[in-house]
Amino acid sequence: MTAVPPPAPFAEPGAEPGRTIVDVRNLTLTYQAADHPVYALSDVSLSIAQGDFISLIGPSGCGKTTLMRVIADLEQPTGGTVLVNGMTPEQARLKRAYGYVFQAPALYPWRTVERNVTLPLEIMGIPRGERQTRAREQLERVGLAGFERKFPWQLSGGMQQRVSIARALAFNPDLLLMDEPFGALDEITRDHLNLQLTQLWRRTRKTCVFVTHSIAEAVFLSTRIVVMSPRPGRILDVIDCARDLPPERTLDIRESPEFQRIAHRVREGLMEGHSYDD
Numbered sequence: 567m568t569a570v571p572p573p574a575p576f577a578e579p580g581a582e583p584g585r586t587i588v589d590v591r592n593l594t595l596t597y598q599a600a601d602h603p604v605y606a607l608s609d610v611s612l613s614i615a616q617g618d619f620i621s622l623i624g625p626s627g628c629g630k631t632t633l634m635r636v637i638a639d640l641e642q643p644t645g646g647t648v649l650v651n652g653m654t655p656e657q658a659r660l661k662r663a664y665g666y667v668f669q670a671p672a673l674y675p676w677r678t679v680e681r682n683v684t685l686p687l688e689i690m691g692i693p694r695g696e697r698q699t700r701a702r703e704q705l706e707r708v709g710l711a712g713f714e715r716k717f718p719w720q721l722s723g724g725m726q727q728r729v730s731i732a733r734a735l736a737f738n739p740d741l742l743l744m745d746e747p748f749g750a751l752d753e754i755t756r757d758h759l760n761l762q763l764t765q766l767w768r769r770t771r772k773t774c775v776f777v778t779h780s781i782a783e784a785v786f787l788s789t790r791i792v793v794m795s796p797r798p799g800r801i802l803d804v805i806d807c808a809r810d811l812p813p814e815r816t817l818d819i820r821e822s823p824e825f826q827r828i829a830h831r832v833r834e835g836l837m838e839g840h841s842y843d844d
């Protein structure tokens with residue numbers, strides 16, 4: 567894979583560390599399934615600041631995707647409020663305040679890599695030359711310079727997921743929502759992408775919300791980890807990783823006692839909240 571350029575220690579212009587980007591208060595969501603209600607989220611409150619990297623971790627079905635989808639205005643809450651950049655999720659969606667990366671890359675096989683990245687810009691009516699410039703910048707950011715004219719099926723799964731990250735970044739959103747983007751990849755590729763993602767985050771200081779089932783991935787990437795209970799999803803613990811781990815992270819920090827201690831606390835939280843009756 568192509569190496570990512572070395573990270574520069576600055577945030578993007580306009581970034582204001584500390585400003586609240588996502589404000590979730592007393593969020594409840596019940597799905598009305600055909601024969602019974604599904605209580606997906608119960609009384610979730612969370613404040614996410616500019617430049618935070620938040621991981622949501624919890625057992626399968628605890629509502630992690632649901633929480634992301636409410637922030638993205640893809641689901642309507644039953645109760646509580648959500649503000650994104652001070653706006654309702656609908657206003658934020660219309661203003662393209664966030665980019666969303668799905669579990670599967672969701673690329674169009676008949677479009678080149680570059681034309682997959684430019685798609686949201688086409689929809690926004692941005693002129694062709696500017697679309698190309700922005701797509702190339704983002705592809706370079708994710709280490710895919712030179713792959714513009716390839717088709718998705720010519721790339722590995724990890725490279726395809728990097729294309730979808732470039733696409734989500736193309737319109738320069740304040741917020742990046744990533745729903746288990748590396749879950750289907752082998753461990754070595756996943757390590758590599760974790761490293762690239764932490765470098766990308768450090769360069770841009772985009773606010774990130776990241777869903778994962780991997781404790782190591784959550785500790786490695788995050789400034790804070792949100793541990794959720796089994797359904798209905800509630801927040802059991804919020805763990806500050808930025809206090810004990812440096813912002814600049816290399817894979818070997820996973821061996822450090824600080825890393826192990828945080829991982830242990832996440833594991834304890836998951837075990838305490840887990841019901842073995844299911």
Ligand SMILES: Nc1ncnc2c1ncn2[C@@H]1O[C@H](COP(=O)(O)OP(=O)(O)OP(=O)(O)O)[C@@H](O)[C@H]1O
Binds near residue numbers: 625629630
């Ligand atoms: N549209 C829907 N209608 C009914 N139930 C739903 C709907 N979408 C999700 N659910 C249920 O709501 C609960 C939470 O789902 P969600 O996908 O948010 O969990 P998750 O924590 O992201 O799970 P996973 O880790 O397996 O991806 C699950 O029990 C799921 O089956």
